[in-house]
Amino acid sequence: MSEVVLEGRNIVRDYYVGGGLFGKQKTVHAVKGVSFTLEKGKTLAIVGESGCGKSTLGRILTLIDPQTSGELLIDGKPINIAKDRVTAEMRRKVQIIFQNPYGSLNPRQKIGEVLGEPLLLNTNKTAAERRDLAMQMLVKVGLGPEHYNRYPHMFSGGQRQRIAIARALMLSPSLLVLDEPVSALDLSVQAQVLNLLADLQDEFNLTYVFISHDLSVVRYIADEVMVMYYGEVVEYGTREEVFANPQHSYTKTLFAATPKSDVESIRARLAKKKAA
Amino acid sequence: MALLEIKNLSVGFDTNAGLFMAVQGIDLSVDNREVLAIVGESGSGKSVAMLAVMGLLPKTATVTADSMTFDGHNMLTMTGKQRREIVGRDVAMIFQEPMASLNPCFTVGFQLEEVLRFHMKMDGPTRRKRAIELFKQVGIPSPEERLNSFPHQMSGGQCQRVMIAIAIACNPKLLIADEPTTALDVTIQKQILDLLVSLQVKHGMGLIMITHDMGVVAETADRVIVQYKGRKMEEADVLSLFESPKSPYTRALLSALPENATGDRLSTVADFMKNEAANAGVAP
Numbered sequence: 001m002s003e004v005v006l007e008g009r010n011i012v013r014d015y016y017v018g019g020g021l022f023g024k025q026k027t028v029h030a031v032k033g034v035s036f037t038l039e040k041g042k043t044l045a046i047v048g049e050s051g052c053g054k055s056t057l058g059r060i061l062t063l064i065d066p067q068t069s070g071e072l073l074i075d076g077k078p079i080n081i082a083k084d085r086v087t088a089e090m091r092r093k094v095q096i097i098f099q100n101p102y103g104s105l106n107p108r109q110k111i112g113e114v115l116g117e118p119l120l121l122n123t124n125k126t127a128a129e130r131r132d133l134a135m136q137m138l139v140k141v142g143l144g145p146e147h148y149n150r151y152p153h154m155f156s157g158g159q160r161q162r163i164a165i166a167r168a169l170m171l172s173p174s175l176l177v178l179d180e181p182v183s184a185l186d187l188s189v190q191a192q193v194l195n196l197l198a199d200l201q202d203e204f205n206l207t208y209v210f211i212s213h214d215l216s217v218v219r220y221i222a223d224e225v226m227v228m229y230y231g232e233v234v235e236y237g238t239r240e241e242v243f244a245n246p247q248h249s250y251t252k253t254l255f256a257a258t259p260k261s262d263v264e265s266i267r268a269r270l271a272k273k274k275a276a
Numbered sequence: 277m278a279l280l281e282i283k284n285l286s287v288g289f290d291t292n293a294g295l296f297m298a299v300q301g302i303d304l305s306v307d308n309r310e311v312l313a314i315v316g317e318s319g320s321g322k323s324v325a326m327l328a329v330m331g332l333l334p335k336t337a338t339v340t341a342d343s344m345t346f347d348g349h350n351m352l353t354m355t356g357k358q359r360r361e362i363v364g365r366d367v368a369m370i371f372q373e374p375m376a377s378l379n380p381c382f383t384v385g386f387q388l389e390e391v392l393r394f395h396m397k398m399d400g401p402t403r404r405k406r407a408i409e410l411f412k413q414v415g416i417p418s419p420e421e422r423l424n425s426f427p428h429q430m431s432g433g434q435c436q437r438v439m440i441a442i443a444i445a446c447n448p449k450l451l452i453a454d455e456p457t458t459a460l461d462v463t464i465q466k467q468i469l470d471l472l473v474s475l476q477v478k479h480g481m482g483l484i485m486i487t488h489d490m491g492v493v494a495e496t497a498d499r500v501i502v503q504y505k506g507r508k509m510e511e512a513d514v515l516s517l518f519e520s521p522k523s524p525y526t527r528a529l530l531s532a533l534p535e536n537a538t539g540d541r542l543s544t545v546a547d548f549m550k551n552e553a554a555n556a557g558v559a560p
Binding site for chain 1: 317318432461462463464465466469473477488489490491492493494495498514515518519528529530532533534535541542543544545546
């Protein structure tokens with residue numbers, strides 16, 4: 001039953017900067033040959049510091065940016081948006097949720113319109129059908145039908161992230177790319193959103209690509225972990241493998257930098273401070 | 277006597293819907309050479325309490341307290357002029373968004389030297405020398421060149437280092453860091469926290485860390501105040517807080533940490549408060 005939803009073969013993305021009147025054009029290699037496979041219903045976490053190319057990869061997977069070279073297969077079908085038009089069918093398969101829920105919702109759009117728009121653009125559903133589906137989705141993500149006619153500024157950060165999740169799910173995608181979905185949120189709100197994502201994954205059998213720099217969240221949610229560093233994959237394996245036995249020095253640095261909140265670490269730190 | 281001592285601080289905001297109490301009756305004190313962490317979710321009034329101390333709140337806010345003394349000065353009866361002399365020199369603050377708290381129109385060197393000119397009355401060459409020294413202290417490579425950079429030419433971590441350099445420029449007695457690492461990556465977060473703590477030890481400053489991240493608390497604090505909806509829930513030293521949290525809210529916060537997850541679900545504060553209310557026999 002292990003059906004591969006997403007596969008990348010040696011994906012490369014270069015950006016060209018400069019090359020104007022003065023100075024020569026420079027090439028930035030944002031993603032340098034990334035390969036992976038992801039099965040249905042699983043979560044792949046992509047970890048790395050800012051500028052390591054994890055969001056660029058996320059944009060390629062979501063069909064926002066084309067890859068420079070390499071192959072991207074969604075549901076076994078190769079796709080390259082530099083050559084082919086993205087069909088409504090492909091759009092329905094992959095959706096993305098962005099980091100900042102304050103920036104990703106249009107302040108002049110009511111929530112009902114936010115949720116109805118993907119259906120309006122990609123399907124032939126009538127206004128009444130769109131409205132019903134939007135209402136149902138609001139309930140699914142833990143909001144209520146009374147929120148349908150409100151504007152984004154009337155919601156808190158956690159609620160807005162729920163709206164962003166609802167919008168992504170309107171087209172019932174099979175793959176969801178989550179670009180740092182909880183890093184702008186408080187601890188307890190983060191817990192709520194992570195719970196919601198876990199529930200939705202069970203209910204709709206969703207596949208997640210979870211982009212994050214927070215290892216404690218990754219350890220909680222991921223099945224497979226990919227660590228990126230300067231556009232390259234330095235570590236790729238199941239969660240247990242990567243967390244139990246990190247191979248690359250960067251992964252080790254990352255683990256060492258994660259704050260430890262167990263009592264022994266605190267005791268050790270206080271003792272060290274006293275000695276100093 | 278404590279460096280900063282506040283008794284029964286309340287802050288209210290006049291809104292269209294009437295008076296909103298952001299902070300209700302908070303007591304706190306910080307000593308020299310002490311790291312106090314104030315933890316709470318957004319809206320718990322942790323930043324507002326500190327902004328009240330700094331006198332940075334808008335006019336719609338009303339601040340009342342039984343007493344608010346810093347280093348022997350009464351901060352309540354102080355005039356604006358007196359306060360401005362202390363703020364920035366003896367008490368300094370670092371904010372969450374390093375990119376947003378620096379002025380994009382001026383070089384970082386200019387912004388750092390401004391503090392030295394205003395508070396220390398240094399002349400040009402002395403300022404330059406001190407600025408280079410400060411940049412070295414906070415770990416910015418090739419400080420002579422970096423002083424002429426604009427904020428947009430530096431990364432988030434670098435900008436936060438500049439903010440720290442500005443804050444410690446006049447050797448303050450108290451440093452207030454408001455979510456100093458929330459906008460940063462874990463590796464950079466670690467560097468910045470280490471830097472703050474080493475500076476705190478070196479200069480014998482008092483340090484107040486405002487954060488919502490229990491991990492940051494565990495890594496830096498000596499003593500912790502947990503705040504919820506403008507009230508103090510718990511005050512304890514860091515070890516006993518993590519070992520045996522007394523307040524149910526603290527327990528809720530700790531159980532929301534992903535590494536403390538039991539089973540498939542994370543417990544949330546809302547669940548916890550509901551259970552508490554059910555146990556006490558009152559509606560949530």
